[in-house]
Amino acid sequence: MTNSTEELIRTEKLQKIFVVGGGFARSKLVAVDDVNFHVKKNEIFTLAGESGCGKSTVSKMLLGFLEPSEGNVYYKGKDVANLKKWKEKKGFMKEVQSIFQNPFETFNPLRKVDSYLYDTQKHYGMSKKDKMVEEALEAVGLDISEVKGRYPNEFSGGQLQRISIARALITRPSLLIADEPVSMVDASLRMSIVNLFKELRDNRHVSVLYITHDLATAYYVSDRIGIMFRGNIIEMGDVEQVLMNPKHPYTQMLKESIPEADPNKKWTERISIKELETEEYMRKGCKFAGRCPYVMDKCKDNMPPELQAENRMVRCWLYE
Amino acid sequence: MLNILKTENLKSYYIFETPTEKKEVKAVNDVSIDIEEDKIYGVAGESGCGKSTFLKTVCGLAEPPLRIVGGTIYYLVNGKYVDITKLSQEEYRKLRWEYISYIPQGSMSALNPIIRVKESFKDFVTAHKKIKDEQKDFEEPLRKHLNALGLPMRVLKSYPHQLSGGMRQRVTIALATILNPRIILADEPTTALDVVAQRAVIQLLKDIQSLQKNTIILVTHDMAVHANIADRMLIMYAGVFVEEADTEELFENPLHPYTKFLIGSLPKMGDKSYKVSAPGSPPSLANLPQGCPFHPRCPYVMDICKNERPALVETKPSHKVSCFLNSKERIQND
Amino acid sequence: MLEAFKELMKDGRFKFAFIVICVLAFMSILSFFSPYDPLRWNVVPRDRPPSWPHIFGTTSQGQDLFWQSTFAIRNSLTIALIASGISRVIAIIVGLVSGYKGGTVDTVLMSINDSFVVMPLLPILILIASVIRENLNMVMLGIILSLFGWAWDARVIRSQILSLREREFTYTAILSGTKTFNLVVKEYFPFIIPIIFATLINNMIWATGMEVTLAILGLSNTEIPTIGTMIHWAVNYQSILLGYWWWILTPVIISVFLFVALYLLSTSLSEYLDPRTRIQRIGKAKE
Numbered sequence: 047m048t049n050s051t052e053e054l055i056r057t058e059k060l061q062k063i064f065v066v067g068g069g070f071a072r073s074k075l076v077a078v079d080d081v082n083f084h085v086k087k088n089e090i091f092t093l094a095g096e097s098g099c100g101k102s103t104v105s106k107m108l109l110g111f112l113e114p115s116e117g118n119v120y121y122k123g124k125d126v127a128n129l130k131k132w133k134e135k136k137g138f139m140k141e142v143q144s145i146f147q148n149p150f151e152t153f154n155p156l157r158k159v160d161s162y163l164y165d166t167q168k169h170y171g172m173s174k175k176d177k178m179v180e181e182a183l184e185a186v187g188l189d190i191s192e193v194k195g196r197y198p199n200e201f202s203g204g205q206l207q208r209i210s211i212a213r214a215l216i217t218r219p220s221l222l223i224a225d226e227p228v229s230m231v232d233a234s235l236r237m238s239i240v241n242l243f244k245e246l247r248d249n250r251h252v253s254v255l256y257i258t259h260d261l262a263t264a265y266y267v268s269d270r271i272g273i274m275f276r277g278n279i280i281e282m283g284d285v286e287q288v289l290m291n292p293k294h295p296y297t298q299m300l301k302e303s304i305p306e307a308d309p310n311k312k313w314t315e316r317i318s319i320k321e322l323e324t325e326e327y328m329r330k331g332c333k334f335a336g337r338c339p340y341v342m343d344k345c346k347d348n349m350p351p352e353l354q355a356e357n358r359m360v361r362c363w364l365y366e
Numbered sequence: 367m368l369n370i371l372k373t374e375n376l377k378s379y380y381i382f383e384t385p386t387e388k389k390e391v392k393a394v395n396d397v398s399i400d401i402e403e404d405k406i407y408g409v410a411g412e413s414g415c416g417k418s419t420f421l422k423t424v425c426g427l428a429e430p431p432l433r434i435v436g437g438t439i440y441y442l443v444n445g446k447y448v449d450i451t452k453l454s455q456e457e458y459r460k461l462r463w464e465y466i467s468y469i470p471q472g473s474m475s476a477l478n479p480i481i482r483v484k485e486s487f488k489d490f491v492t493a494h495k496k497i498k499d500e501q502k503d504f505e506e507p508l509r510k511h512l513n514a515l516g517l518p519m520r521v522l523k524s525y526p527h528q529l530s531g532g533m534r535q536r537v538t539i540a541l542a543t544i545l546n547p548r549i550i551l552a553d554e555p556t557t558a559l560d561v562v563a564q565r566a567v568i569q570l571l572k573d574i575q576s577l578q579k580n581t582i583i584l585v586t587h588d589m590a591v592h593a594n595i596a597d598r599m600l601i602m603y604a605g606v607f608v609e610e611a612d613t614e615e616l617f618e619n620p621l622h623p624y625t626k627f628l629i630g631s632l633p634k635m636g637d638k639s640y641k642v643s644a645p646g647s648p649p650s651l652a653n654l655p656q657g658c659p660f661h662p663r664c665p666y667v668m669d670i671c672k673n674e675r676p677a678l679v680e681t682k683p684s685h686k687v688s689c690f691l692n693s694k695e696r697i698q699n700d
Numbered sequence: 701m702l703e704a705f706k707e708l709m710k711d712g713r714f715k716f717a718f719i720v721i722c723v724l725a726f727m728s729i730l731s732f733f734s735p736y737d738p739l740r741w742n743v744v745p746r747d748r749p750p751s752w753p754h755i756f757g758t759t760s761q762g763q764d765l766f767w768q769s770t771f772a773i774r775n776s777l778t779i780a781l782i783a784s785g786i787s788r789v790i791a792i793i794v795g796l797v798s799g800y801k802g803g804t805v806d807t808v809l810m811s812i813n814d815s816f817v818v819m820p821l822l823p824i825l826i827l828i829a830s831v832i833r834e835n836l837n838m839v840m841l842g843i844i845l846s847l848f849g850w851a852w853d854a855r856v857i858r859s860q861i862l863s864l865r866e867r868e869f870t871y872t873a874i875l876s877g878t879k880t881f882n883l884v885v886k887e888y889f890p891f892i893i894p895i896i897f898a899t900l901i902n903n904m905i906w907a908t909g910m911e912v913t914l915a916i917l918g919l920s921n922t923e924i925p926t927i928g929t930m931i932h933w934a935v936n937y938q939s940i941l942l943g944y945w946w947w948i949l950t951p952v953i954i955s956v957f958l959f960v961a962l963y964l965l966s967t968s969l970s971e972y973l974d975p976r977t978r979i980q981r982i983g984k985a986k987e
Binding site: 109111132136139143144146147148151152153154156157162165166168169170210213214 | 867868869871872873874875876877878879886887890891
């Protein structure tokens with residue numbers, strides 16, 4: 047068990063069920079199921095998975111924007127669901143901030159970008175004299191003169207994303223939840239943003255929950271990683287272990303499918319895709335059973351529990 | 367090897383005019399390039415560098431506010447070079463799709479959502495060819511095409527919304543290539559797709575190229591995709607091509623400072639060493655700096671770079687670069 | 701503000717509409733200087749065609765058409781403004797609350813809203829009008845019309861809010877510590893304003909049309925001069941049949957100009973205010 051004073055945020059048996067359709071044609075979509083993980087101080091934890099695996103739903107529940115169907119989210123030991131009053135919610139948001147995937151949607155196109163920065167400064171009890179805005183912009187490598195008085199469409203995606211991070215830093219948070227922060231930023235500029243996360247962890251003691259589908263940057267920047275598949279975390283542990291030596295068949299397949307930026311390492315094997323069905327979400331038992339090369343009968347009926355194998359958590363009957 | 371596509375001093379700008387001001391976005395700024403047959407070319411560069419505009423222009427789809435301001439675009443059609451900027455609407459239409467196939471960005475949404483996929487194929491084929499015998503002229507070639515590409519037959523009976531994003535993209539590519547085009551221009555075909563779907567699309571494009579022996583120009587900012595599929599690469603920056611080489615050569619010996627940054631900043635599995643991107647940001651295409659467009663960010667900038675634009679010249683066999691550090695021009699000017 | 705106006709004036713439609721509205725507004729102001737009381741009859745010779753000093757001619761009741769028109773324009777515009785103004789306020793409040801709150805509040809408000817939408821307007825108006833005809837002064841008419849003019853637009857505003865609520869900048873604003881009311885005002889209003897303007901003007905067209913309809917049917921207080929009542933009296937006295945064309949033509953031409961001007965104003969303004977074109981214009985000024 048981890049030392050709870052070191053933990054920032056923790057989820058227990060987090061679950062979210064969406065009801066799809068209406069009237070007589072209703073069905074339940076279990077978007078997130080039995081998700082248990084935590085983020086410690088001074089660490090970068092990645093929640094990785096392909097689109098549709100539930101990772102964005104998890105981040106919305108962590109921030110309180112979506113109510114979990116079951117399970118709890120604890121911040122520094124306190125249950126986040128109990129924060130009802132505006133003051134309590136603001137206290138939480140002071141410590142836990144977030145940035146989003148689409149830098150062009152993060153800001154209202156009809157408002158000047160710096161207004162959000164000044165708003166944050168004002169609402170969290172700081173005055174202009176404290177110069178928090180200038181400091182935050184400096185931390186992300188921008189000068190106030192470049193930003194002041196301008197609208198979002200005057201910036202590039204990379205710049206907007208940095209301004210978004212700057213805004214989040216104004217409250218001096220302990221945890222930054224970054225939901226796909228670089229997927230819409232050019233490949234050539236991604237590293238500068240990802241390097242910024244490293245700097246935040248090392249020099250400003252901000253932990254980062256990095257949510258992404260890009261395993262290459264996840265490997266580069268994180269300490270620990272959790273791989274999600276169809277709503278469950280199926281492998282979790284130290285990033286070196288999980289990505290260099292994956293144990294779950296899905297992680298193995300995922301790792302093989304990443305194109306290497308090296309022309310000498312092209313894919314040699316062919317794949318054939320059977321349709322990726324939303325029925326996979328509706329499966330009883332292990333959701334990967336339809337595609338797993340090592341599938342056993344047991345897998346189709348029973349969801350494997352969180353098992354420990356070689357220094358990490360794996361949800362797979364192979365490791366019982 | 368013959369060149370299937372040639373551009374000479376191609377310039378195409380977005381021109382915005384209001385009564386008070388005129389703004390020119392120089393998206394393609396004097397580009398001269400030769401594209402060989404039977405090869406896969408990869409065009410890489412950041413968003414906003416003009417690569418999508420280049421593709422649209424070269425395809426003949428420049429619509430206001432995008433205008434071809436200068437230069438020529440030649441295609442090799444039946445042994446002769448044809449300047450498509452000078453063709454009539456009718457002649458151009460014939461060329462499109464049968465000869466030049468364009469797969470725009472986000473095209474997985476281009477399938478008509480209210481009819482089945484098979485009908486979309488039919489609409490498309492009948493728009494370009496007369497079908498006398500449906501079985502022989504349409505169904506048979508369609509089945510063969512899908513089979514060769516590894517797509518399951520049941521996609522024909524489905525509606526687009528029943529297919530996943532990756533499958534839709536592959537169907538769109540199959541649609542764009544059913545008439546055996548000689549050159550395929552694909553704009554970001556793998557963006558917004560999952561890693562596994564991406565792999566399938568790349569595999570599909572390779573299969574098409576080896577089957578139909580045509581040329582593919584693939585535009586994407588993802589260098590890893592280029593590494594896997596492109597034979598030859600073009601790096602674009604601020605509306606111009608700054609480097610051109612075979613893929614292995616480019617990755618091993620990048621010559622242009624921008625390319626060096628690009629290659630050096632790619633994260634690799636198993637490598638946790640510190641990676642750096644190029645400092646600063648690319649210039650606005652409406653407000654380009656004088657001289658070499660990269661000079662404000664270049665660590666090797668010299669005086670000449672601020673005043674003159676370097677041409678794209680061959681400095682090693684089959685390896686062209688547009689930079690005063692490397693070009694023979696410098697030697698001549700010294 | 702001034703630049704916006706200058707920009708708009710370059711649009712031919714706006715220019716025309718603006719000029720016409722200015723002329724009509726000027727005529728309304730002139731009504732305060734009228735030498736004749738509009739409620740009195742036989743103050744001038746009857747049935748005179750347009751000539752000096754009666755430049756629009758006179759009616760069979762012995763009223764000067766020009767000065768009658770000034771009152772008519774003033775009153776019609778007043779009714780229209782009251783009706784559309786009040787209905788905007790109701791529509792905004794209902795649309796905002798319904799859209800942002802969602803849940804039960806939304807369901808309840810929208811049920812009320814939809815009841816108003818499906819109500820058969822003309823029969824009810826006729827009923828109300830015929831019951832309280834004598835007491836139906838302009839303000840009353842304006843208020844009654846406003847009660848029927850908000851429902852459709854409230855739904856439009858609501859759907860705009862619904863889509864805005866899911867956009868990422870809503871979350872950014874929440875994380876910046878902005879409270880609900882401020883959020884709605886600062887973030888959403890700029891998107892709502894074009895809808896409000898466009899629907900305001902459309903509502904004015906509708907309200908004027910309703911007033912004219914009621915007046916022609918003889919259901920409003922025909923003593924008060926409005927565009928509608930002028931037409932009513934002209935028809936009643938069979939002015940066309942008797943060849944007094946100036947009597948029927950004056951209010952008709954005025955109303956045509958008014959409707960066309962309002963329509964052009966509405967389209968040119970909403971095109972100008974559309975967030976999508978605004979965004980393109982915003983960064984330009986800086987370059």
